[in-house]
Amino acid sequence: MxxxxxxxxxxxxxxxxxxxxxxxxxxxxxxxxxxxxxxxxxxxxxxxxxxxxxxxxxxxxxxxxxxxxxxxxxxxxxxxxxxxxxxxxxxxxxxxxxxxxxxxxxxxxxxxTPAAIAVPKDSPITEATPEALKGKTIGAQGSTSHANYAEKHMPDSELKLYPTADEYKLDIANGRVDAAIDDVVVLSEWVKSDAGSCCKILGTLPGDAEIYGxxxxxxxxxxxxxxxxxxxxxxxxxxxxxxxxxxxxxxxxxxxxxx
CATH class of the missing domain: 3.40.190.10 (Periplasmic binding protein-like II)
Incomplete structure (x- = not known):
């Protein structure tokens, strides 16, 4: 060769x-x-x-x-x-x-699927709006689009961030935050469970293409x-x-x- x-x-x-x-x-x-x-x-x-x-x-x-x-x-x-x-x-x-x-x-x-707001069943908050959530503490998982949405659209609320969804759920159940923001499906499944029996879905939120794509x-x-x-x-x-x-x-x- x-x-x-x-x-x-x-x-x-x-x-x-x-x-x-x-x-x-x-x-x-x-x-x-x-x-x-x-x-x-x-x-x-x-x-x-x-x-x-x-x-x-x-x-x-x-x-x-x-x-x-x-x-x-x-x-x-x-x-x-x-x-x-x-x-x-x-x-x-x-x-x-x-x-x-x-x-x-x-x-x-x-x-x-859209984002939503959950609150305790006995919450005085009646609407999933920035005005209704003014001055309230909202729990969200950190580094998420939902946290970004709350930061942008609810500037008059205090945003408390958590490493996981389970941790904000625990805090809202124990009264340490007034509301939580997440995907409507995640929140809906949670409130139907024993762990989420404390809470209810207040409503879904308007979309934002800049935040959610x-x-x-x-x-x-x-x-x-x-x-x-x-x-x-x-x-x-x-x-x-x-x-x-x-x-x-x-x-x-x-x-x-x-x-």
Whole structure:
């Protein structure tokens, strides 16, 4: 074999190896989620991850024909963990906001539900408006779109931030805050439970595209457009083939995909 032939053969083998490595990498994905935001994602006592986000992620992985594993991460460190390659995608009820789009890319939305205000059942607050909440303390999970919404639209209220949703729920139940802001589904499921029997939904809040964007999507590292496209195709596919509805109806009595 002459030098040119040997060089061509070596280059071909290297290219095939690179292709095989790339294909193998695409066959496995690590999904990051919080594990503390029921009914969307929750880490059960037995170590099992459950919830709408988790089931949707599993359905998308099956549609893409990739093997997915899940890891949990604190909410406020979710994007840095994605950027440092702790996982390949975030499926954790993350709003597609302009601020986050500066740090990560997003798929199309996979659901879109409004924010709401919850208060104790005996609260004198009667409306989910900035005027009615003036001078009141509102609990919210930190580093969330809901916290940003309260900061922008309820400047005359005191905003108290918590690392997890469970912690603001505990404080409103014990009278340490006057109200709480979060996704209407999260609050609705909570007030129906024994832990949330103290409280009621006061009402939903008007949307704000600057705060919430077009909905909640899957976050991907900047520049990984092929992976974004694969997820988008899979989202469209499970919407069309009925799998999305099957998962939706397991958790909710309305279509959380939204308009």
């Amino acid at each position: 002459n030098i040119s032939a040997r060089f061509f053969a070596a280059a071909s083998i290297a290219a095939l190896s690179l292709f095989a490595g790339s294909a193998a990498a695409q066959e496995k994905l690590v999904i990051g989620t919080e594990g503390a935001y029921p009914p969307f994602n929750n880490l059960e006592a037995n170590g099992e991850l459950t919830g709408f986000d988790v089931d949707i992620a599993k359905a998308l992985c099956e549609e893409m024909k990739v093997t997915c594993t899940f890891v949990t991460n604190d909410w406020d460190g979710m994007i840095p963990a994605l950027q440092s390659k702790k996982f390949d995608a975030i499926v954790a009820s993350m709003s597609i906001t302009p601020e986050r789009l500066e740090q990560v890319d997003f798929t199309n939305k996979y659901y879109n 077009p909905g909640l999507g899957i976050a991907i590292r900047k520049g990984e457009s092929a992976l974004v496209a694969k997820f988008n195709d899979a989202i469209a596919a499970i919407r069309a083939n009925g799998k999305y509805k099957e998962i939706n109806d397991k958790y909710f009595d309305f279509d959380v995909y939204g308009d």
